[in-house]
Amino acid sequence: MDPFTFQMTKILFGVGESSKIAGLLKDHKAAHVMLVTDKNVWAAGLTRATEAAIAEAGITLTLFKEVVADPPSHVIEAAAEICRERGVDTVVAIGGGSVLDTGKLVAYLAKNRDRLDDIYGSDLATGERLQLLLAPTTAGTGSEVTQIAIATASTGEKKAVVSGGLFPDWAILDPKLTLGLPTDVTFATGIDAMVHAIEAYTSKIKKNPISDQFALKALALLSTNLKKVLMNGSDIEARSEMLLGSMLAGMAFANAPVAAVHALAYPIGANFGVPHGLSVALILSSVLEFNRDGAEALYAELSDVIQPGYRRRTDAADAAAFIAEIEATCRACGVPDSLSAVGIGEGDLSKLAEDAMKHGRLLVNNPRELDYDQVRAIYARALEGRRGASRP
Structure with missing residues (x-):
């Protein structure tokens, strides 16, 4: 070890x-x-x-x-x-x-x-x-x-x-x-917390046994209770478990840092005034899809956390199911299908990719290495939304 x-x-x-x-x-x-x-x-x-x-x-x-x-x-x-x-x-x-x-x-x-x-x-x-x-x-x-x-x-x-x-x-x-959080803030911050847990669990450099346990428990709490609080914002028990999950995810990524999802989300917020949680949600599935080749076994393990009892026969199938379930959660929370929903167009992608590459302290933690062309391709896929059929 x-x-x-x-x-x-x-x-x-x-x-x-x-x-x-x-x-x-x-x-x-x-x-x-x-x-x-x-x-x-x-x-x-x-x-x-x-x-x-x-x-x-x-x-x-x-x-x-x-x-x-x-x-x-x-x-x-x-x-x-x-x-x-x-x-x-x-x-x-x-x-x-x-x-x-x-x-x-x-x-x-x-x-x-x-x-x-x-x-x-x-x-x-x-x-x-x-x-x-x-x-x-x-x-x-x-x-x-x-x-x-x-x-x-x-x-x-x-x-x-x-x-x-x-x-x-x-x-x-x-x-x-x-208790008084608006629905849009609840979903955006909740998804952000889930990403903290996911990226901590797959962090390339400082992933460790303690951060892993916190990340797993955090993701279990957050994925279970996010939908509950969206249906009933006054559910104090679900709010408690969301807050606990967020804290545990914070402890995890404080020690096993976040990676490309956050590196690519920051320029969306900085250039287009998009709240951080929504920026994260907009880019999330495209980054997960890119990372699949470098984190397949880990995504398979996380699939069992958010869909307990539904393990498939292969890591590849489980990883694909994990990404699909995360995307379904984003859609259930009202996350737009494309970056175009926040005013981003094809002409903005180069600037976004340039800015994302400045976040080297985060990109080094990613399970797959990224260069400028790959980052731009991820943004392009997120701009295409569900129309994007190919992986970057």
């Missing part, structure tokens, strides 16, 4: 457990907290109880609710500057992936004089950070348990900061915070 490392953070999980955030802050002797969120989460009232509890605990509170999707660097740096000016010692982030990623970067930048543009990449953020607590309101990104934060750089590109120092002190997972 090859050597491996596995990292994770402290977790508080359960219905209503977000009510304990103020207690955790007192335990950590927090004196001044910045609460990071976005206007939609704040308007929905999802931060109100935490705000009140922090005030009741006698802890000074600064509210920052200016986070937007795919947060631009200037928003993150502005929040960090507020932290420095006001003497904030702890960051609490409540929201979706963009909010949680912003919270991580704010906690780091507020403690250091590093420029965000200088720390994109792996292990370049080497300083300390403020205390950090994260509470997700979506079952999708798994950001609350990863050492990765995605931001939009000054160039307009989506870039990642990857550093062990970004693991939070606590991840607080309360399924009640996900």
Whole structure:
């Protein structure tokens, strides 16, 4: 067995457990907290109880609710500057992936004089950070348990900061915070979480026995419960299992990184303003089809997870069934059949492929090596949708 490392953070999980955030802050002797969120989460009232509890605990509170999707660097740096000016010692982030990623970067930048543009990449953020607590309101990104934060750089590109120092002190997972998620956000983030599990399980370089177990359990929970919450968004048990699955997938890919699906999804979001989860869903089946030759046995194993008891006689048949079932899930969730549905045309494919090739830190994890022509062919297949009869 090859050597491996596995990292994770402290977790508080359960219905209503977000009510304990103020207690955790007192335990950590927090004196001044910045609460990071976005206007939609704040308007929905999802931060109100935490705000009140922090005030009741006698802890000074600064509210920052200016986070937007795919947060631009200037928003993150502005929040960090507020932290420095006001003497904030702890960051609490409540929201979706963009909010949680912003919270991580704010906690780091507020403690250091590093420029965000200088720390994109792996292990370049080497300083300390403020205390950090994260509470997700979506079952999708798994950001609350990863050492990765995605931001939009000054160039307009989506870039990642990857550093062990970004693991939070606590991840607080309360399924009640996900009850109000709109259907489109539920399916997009749910599919994204499934892809985290799939790509972690097939990750070429750092796949390991612990990440495998988390990925398998995550995919089982997510594939079983996604359809349940789409039919009944108030099903708290299904919401709980979705949130648990998302967290486990996050733990898996924090240690066995994601690959080509995400590398090809980022340019779709950056160039066409498509939400990340939908970008992932749009490119997913085309990447899986390309990867089949390099991951056939692993896809066969995953087929048994999402269709227990339906194993065929060969890995080839099982892998094909797995891809077909994933595509069926996307269609059931309303994912468009073609990239053209989000405004992408033939003339855009070269630019998308060029941008995808910049995500080398992800492409190296893919079970099959990819060059520019193959990446462009995958985009072309996704543009053709079900009309595309050939594999790239």
